[in-house]
Amino acid sequence: MSSALRGPGAAGGASAGRAPIEVRCPADGRIVGTVPDMSAGQVRAIAAGLRDAQPEWEALGFAGRRRWLAAFRDWLLDNEKRLHELVRDETGKAWGDLAMGEVTPSVDVLNYYLKNGERFLAPWHPRPHSPAMLTKRLTVTYDPHRLVGVITPWNAQLAMQMLDVPAALMAGCAVLTKASEETPLAWNEAVRGWSEDLGAPPVLDVVTGRGETGAAIVDAVDMIQFTGSVETGRRIGVRAAERLIPYSLELGGKDPMVVLADADLDRAVSAAVWGGLYNAGQICVSVERVYVEAPVYDEFVARVAEKVRSLRVGMDAPDEYGTDIGAIATANQLDIIESHVRDAVSKGAKVLVGGGRKEPGQFFEPTVLVDVDHTMDCMRAETFGPTLPIMKVADADEAVRLANDSDFGLAASVFGGDRVRARHVARLIDSGSVNINNAMTNVFQLPVPMGGRRGSGLGSPRLGGAEGIRKYTHPKPVIEERFRLKSELYWYPTTAKNSKLMSRATRFLGAKDWKRRLGR
Incomplete structure (x- = not known):
C-alpha cells in the first residue's frame, strides 16, 4: 500500500515520470513530506487489487471484520500523538484543535459501527402486503458494493476519512481512498498502519495526486463518497450518473445561527465563537452567519467581540496548547477569506475585531463583522475561515427568512430560552439538521443521519444511523414460496376460469366496501 512517508514506488510504483507533490506546512512554509502524483493507470491497477481482495474480506463475516477494525482502533489510539503531529505539520492547526478533531471522532465512528453495523445490515422479513401474497416468504439482505471510493478535502484529513471508511469496511466493501494533495500525510500513515503494522487484509488503500487521480477513482469504483466543494461535487455527481453508480455528496455549508431574545447569552456567545472559529473556521458545519433579535443584539455583539479579542493565533508545539486559532491550510483559501472581508467592508460592514492576515505564515485573524447584509459575500458564499458576521433582525420571522435565503443547507443553530419557541423556529429552518442551544453538535450524534440540502449535498446522508452503513450496500430482496404449489393462477395456459x-x-x-366486493 502507498504511503506519503515511503515515497514513489509504493501504491503501484513510480508515478509515470511525474514530479512528486510537495506538502508544505502552512504555518511556516517548510516542506513536511512528498507524495506521488499518480496516474489514472496506477489508480486502475490499485483498484483491481482491492476488487480481487474484497470477496475474501466479505467472507470473513461481521465477526472477522470486527476483529480487524477493532485492531485498527487500537492502533489509532496507540499512535495518536504521531498522527496528530502529522496533521499539525500539514495543516498548521493549533494543538488544541487536534484533541477533539482527529483521532477522537475516528475512534467514536469505529466503535459505533463495530457495535451496530451487524444489526443494521441483518436480513429482515417484511410482511406480505396483501392476503393474496401470503404464500410468499420475503427476505431483504444487504450485499456490499465490491469497491467503494472515498475522496475527502484538506481541512481534517484523518477524521474526514474515518467518518466514512469504517462503515464501508464493516459492510464488507473494499475501499479506495484519496486524501487531498494539500494534506495527505496523516491519512497515508494510517493506511500504512493498517497494511504494514497490523498486516490487515488488503482491502484498504490510498492513492495520491491531483484532479486526474480523483477522476480515475470515480471511474474505477462501484460507489463514491465525496466530501468537498460544490463545483467538484457537481462534476462527480454527473460522472457517477453517467456510470450509473450510487453516490453520496457532502458539499459546502453556510450555516446560520439564530439568537432569540430570551437566549442564555453566556452560552450563545461561547457557542458562536467556538462554532464559528474552531479549526480557524475550516469546518463544513462552522457557524458562518449569525442573526440576533434586536433586543439583545448590542449585548451579544459586545460579548462576542470581547471573547474573540482574547483568542491566540499561531501554531503551537505538541502538547503546548498555547494557541486557539491555527493556520489556513491553503493559500487559495486564505485569499477567499480576505476577499470576503474586503467585499463586506466595501459595502458598509464594520470590522470590530481582526480583519486581516497575520504573518508570517498563512494565518488570518479571528474576525467579527457587523452591519452586514445579504448583498455581501460573507453572508452568501462559503467563507471557510475564522470570520463571524453578525446581523441584527427584528424578530424570529426575519431570522428564519434570512437563514433560508441561501444556496446551502447543511446545518443550523437556534438559541432560545423558551424550548417550544426554539423548536418551532428550528422546524422552519430549511437545512439538513438543526441544533438547539448548541453548535456543530449534530456531527457527533451518530445515531441520526448527517446530510445537506440544496448545494450542501445530494444522495445518501454522509453518515449516521443505519443509513450510514446501508448506503455502502445494495438491498437484495429474496422471494421464496412457502408451499409446493404446482402452478400459479396467472401462468399459462390462459383460461377463462382462472x-x-x-x-x-x-x-x-x-375493495373496501361490501357492494364492490360482491360486484353489485
Missing part, C-alpha cells in the same frame, strides 16, 4: 377467479379475488380483497 382469469375470472383472479378478477373476483382482486375485487373481494381490494
Whole structure:
C-alpha cells in the first residue's frame, strides 16, 4: 500500500515520470513530506487489487471484520500523538484543535459501527402486503458494493476519512481512498498502519495526486463518497450518473445561527465563537452567519467581540496548547477569506475585531463583522475561515427568512430560552439538521443521519444511523414460496376460469366496501 512517508514506488510504483507533490506546512512554509502524483493507470491497477481482495474480506463475516477494525482502533489510539503531529505539520492547526478533531471522532465512528453495523445490515422479513401474497416468504439482505471510493478535502484529513471508511469496511466493501494533495500525510500513515503494522487484509488503500487521480477513482469504483466543494461535487455527481453508480455528496455549508431574545447569552456567545472559529473556521458545519433579535443584539455583539479579542493565533508545539486559532491550510483559501472581508467592508460592514492576515505564515485573524447584509459575500458564499458576521433582525420571522435565503443547507443553530419557541423556529429552518442551544453538535450524534440540502449535498446522508452503513450496500430482496404449489393462477395456459377467479379475488380483497366486493 502507498504511503506519503515511503515515497514513489509504493501504491503501484513510480508515478509515470511525474514530479512528486510537495506538502508544505502552512504555518511556516517548510516542506513536511512528498507524495506521488499518480496516474489514472496506477489508480486502475490499485483498484483491481482491492476488487480481487474484497470477496475474501466479505467472507470473513461481521465477526472477522470486527476483529480487524477493532485492531485498527487500537492502533489509532496507540499512535495518536504521531498522527496528530502529522496533521499539525500539514495543516498548521493549533494543538488544541487536534484533541477533539482527529483521532477522537475516528475512534467514536469505529466503535459505533463495530457495535451496530451487524444489526443494521441483518436480513429482515417484511410482511406480505396483501392476503393474496401470503404464500410468499420475503427476505431483504444487504450485499456490499465490491469497491467503494472515498475522496475527502484538506481541512481534517484523518477524521474526514474515518467518518466514512469504517462503515464501508464493516459492510464488507473494499475501499479506495484519496486524501487531498494539500494534506495527505496523516491519512497515508494510517493506511500504512493498517497494511504494514497490523498486516490487515488488503482491502484498504490510498492513492495520491491531483484532479486526474480523483477522476480515475470515480471511474474505477462501484460507489463514491465525496466530501468537498460544490463545483467538484457537481462534476462527480454527473460522472457517477453517467456510470450509473450510487453516490453520496457532502458539499459546502453556510450555516446560520439564530439568537432569540430570551437566549442564555453566556452560552450563545461561547457557542458562536467556538462554532464559528474552531479549526480557524475550516469546518463544513462552522457557524458562518449569525442573526440576533434586536433586543439583545448590542449585548451579544459586545460579548462576542470581547471573547474573540482574547483568542491566540499561531501554531503551537505538541502538547503546548498555547494557541486557539491555527493556520489556513491553503493559500487559495486564505485569499477567499480576505476577499470576503474586503467585499463586506466595501459595502458598509464594520470590522470590530481582526480583519486581516497575520504573518508570517498563512494565518488570518479571528474576525467579527457587523452591519452586514445579504448583498455581501460573507453572508452568501462559503467563507471557510475564522470570520463571524453578525446581523441584527427584528424578530424570529426575519431570522428564519434570512437563514433560508441561501444556496446551502447543511446545518443550523437556534438559541432560545423558551424550548417550544426554539423548536418551532428550528422546524422552519430549511437545512439538513438543526441544533438547539448548541453548535456543530449534530456531527457527533451518530445515531441520526448527517446530510445537506440544496448545494450542501445530494444522495445518501454522509453518515449516521443505519443509513450510514446501508448506503455502502445494495438491498437484495429474496422471494421464496412457502408451499409446493404446482402452478400459479396467472401462468399459462390462459383460461377463462382462472382469469375470472383472479378478477373476483382482486375485487373481494381490494375493495373496501361490501357492494364492490360482491360486484353489485
